[in-house]
Amino acid sequence: MFNKKSVLSLVLLLTCIMAAKAQVKIGYEVSFKEPQAHYAEVQMNISGWAKDYVDVKMPVWTPGSYLIREFEKSVEEFSATAAGKPVKVEKVRKNIWRIFSNKAANIQVNYRVYAFEISVRTPFIDESHAFLSPTAIFMHPEGMIKSPSTVKIIPFKTWSKVSTGLAPVAGQSFTYTAPDFDILYDSPIEVGNQDVFEFMAAGVRHEVAMYGGGNYDKEKLKVDMAKIVEEATAVYGENPNKHYVFIVHNFLRGGGGLEHLNSTTLGASRNAYNTEAGYKGFLGLVAHEYHHLWNVKRLRPVALGPFDYDNENYTTNLWVAEGFTSYYENKFMHRAGFNDADKFVNDLAGGIATVLNTPGAKYQSAASSSYDAWIIGYRPNENSRNNSISYYNKGEVIGILMDLEIINATKGAKSLDDVMKAMYLQCKTLKRGYTDAEFKAMVEKVSGISFDSFWAKYVNGVVDPEYVKYFGYAGVDVSTENATPNKPVTGASGQLTNDGTISVTSIARNSAAWVGGLNVNDEIVSVDGVTVLDALATIKLRSAMLSLETLPLVANKKIGETLKLQVKRDGLAKEIVLTLKENPSVRLKATINQNATAAQKAVLAKWLGN
Incomplete structure (x- = not known):
């Protein structure tokens, strides 16, 4: 029953709490x-x-x-x-x-x-x-x-x-304000004598704070980072910031990045800026993390904000949040002119090969990988590659296939860009994140077709990507070959110890080592009666980490032949016999068909962003 006095009391109480x-x-x-x-x-x-x-x-x-x-x-x-x-x-x-x-x-x-x-x-x-x-x-x-x-x-x-x-x-001086703790917790702070420079792009002032020195060219970075900013902003039609900060930590060997609402922290190798691979690698990292100011920070799964800082925040959508961002990293690098079309399609084919070559991709879905990030993604063990797949890798592949499906269904009129922009605006209007069902509904709205089967196969299922079909929409031919034709593999990797043995660190699912019963932490003393040290005497190792195929007497074997290993397990001697198998890993090569149909060329043009 409506009670005017009770309502008034409640209003007064809330007013007092807010005032306090x-x-x-x-x-x-x-x-x-x-x-x-x-x-x-x-x-x-x-x-x-x-x-x-x-x-x-x-x-x-x-x-x-x-x-x-x-x-x-x-x-x-x-x-x-x-x-x-x-x-x-x-x-x-x-x-x-x-x-x-x-x-x-x-x-x-x-x-x-x-x-x-x-x-x-x-x-x-x-x-x-x-x-x-x-x-x-x-x-x-x-x-x-x-x-x-x-x-x-x-x-x-x-x-x-x-x-x-x-x-x-x-x-x-050096005093800052945050409107709430979500903003404070999302704003890293660099203090020291960092090298600071700025550039304008998409109407936004961008600050770059370089710590640790390096052989970077500031003037070149200003131009090239701006190109990435412009391409990312073009997808969404607006840039939500007035000021953005890149905090870059330059180490002897560095990598990785973490996104924030109006800043990012990047790890880089200080002496790699003057190499093509190092420079493009850094720009790719910039493209990835900058895209996050939309995808994740504003266009976000409903579970990722407001945050519970005391507990895990579970979502099944990190394949969109991170996987699609990995995909767009490639799109922005191509659209900004750093990679040509051939490199673009082959980089994406390489991403598909990564998923195909990960045994865990057949056992864990993209949605499950997202949900289990808290227990697997950031603390993998020696068997994680066999029973799980990264939502970065699987999400990138889903992004590729979804983009091509949308472009093909709309005859080049629409793409995944339209989905991302629409979802960004929806989150902005509703002031909340999206659900998986809402994201799927937008994909279907933009494409005009059902994605039920697609979701069942690739988001919630573990079906291998039909890359030949999807690349074919764009007139791109993909050839598949064995990664090491006619070469046997054991499926075991390890680390050379000070005692001259190989301590096993990983075993691939269904490999010769897996079937033969070799275990992680076994110490391989000899192979076919030859000690590990003698077997390695004729080659120069670049690293203490190696696969058994590094040993010449293994590499010279044929598929189907056997290896007799003497190992120590928990200090006890043991003999293990492996029957060598063919390498299950594949290598993909993508080629743009110059004789593609007009429809295929239209899909390719839209895909490339030309």
Whole structure:
């Protein structure tokens, strides 16, 4: 029954709660007393609280990297004062500290964070710089995730620069503001003496912060990175940012990237910019991560925001979020002029071969791979390749096939670009992410055909991609050959030990090693009576990692012949006999047919974006 008095009471209560939250102010100061020891000093100030206690909590994972990382494990010397006096602190959960503030209005929290893991998703601090991955640095008061905050960075005495996508506070050096914690947690911060340069593209100011030196050409990067930005923006019709930051960590050997709403962190090899492979590899990484500012950050699965920072956030759609982004990386590299049409189609054929050559692709679907990212994707074991498939790889293949199906069905009028743009606008309008059913419905709306069978085969099923059929739509012929014709394989790889044995690290499903009973961690002492050291004496190894086919006496065998291995398993001697098999891996070569039909040429032109 409608009760006017009850409704009024509820409104007043909600108003009071909102007013109380509005009065609470949250600010941070981050300084570096001992950067050489890899520590950040964090001071958190909460004013206007006035309750018996406050729970402050640290995220246990970072969006874009689907693994519980337990960032709280690196927190030390947590303490608090209320109204200027020390107060009791109790840890009530692995990532939650309860501060008994006794209704004091002003609370100060101090703690240190140890940061010594080099990656794009974890903080790292040394005497040369500090990379602050916010989910591993900052905490928020329970229930205040939508509250604004300010962050003041106090650089170490030898540092002079801060680079971040956070909005600066006018008139205050190195001080930034975030409208809520989703924004703060999504805004990495680079502190040090990084080389900073800028360029304009798609009406957006882009800042590039280079740490670690390198043989890069700033002027060339400004031009080429801008081309990628323009091509990505062209797909969606608008660029949602006014300012975008690339934080680039240049190491001896680097790689990887992590997307954010208006920034990204990239890993690169500092001395590879002057090689074609190294330079294009970096631009491809730029293309991948930049596309994420739409796909994942705004055009996103419904489970990926608002985030639950305490637990896993499950979705079956990472094959779209990451796999399609891998596919668009290739599209943007071609459309921006860095790869010609032949390289474009052959790179995509190579992506299909990767899936065909992964045994786990026959056992795990793209949807399942997405859902299981939390337990397999970021912590694979020696058997993961046999029972799982990366949603990056499978999603890229689905993107290729889906794009060609749409273009062919619409006779070149529409493509996957139209689906992505429509889904971006839908998410923007509805202010939420999409479901799998909604994404499929949009694909069918744009293409005008049913995708029931497609979804059953490739999204929820484990059917091998019909690449000849789909490439044929565009007049592209694909030939298939054995990766190592007439060469036997064991299916075992390992690492050369200091004792002169090979410690087995992986066994391929259904291979000779699999059938013969060789195990991971077995130590191979000899092959057909010849010790491993003697067998390797005639060749020069480039790495301690090797497959058994590296041994000449294995390579010279024929398919169907046997190998007699002497191994040590848990310190005990054992003999294992392997019957060599043909290599099941294939190699694909794509060729654009110059005598294609007019319909095929129309599909190809739309696919290439010409």
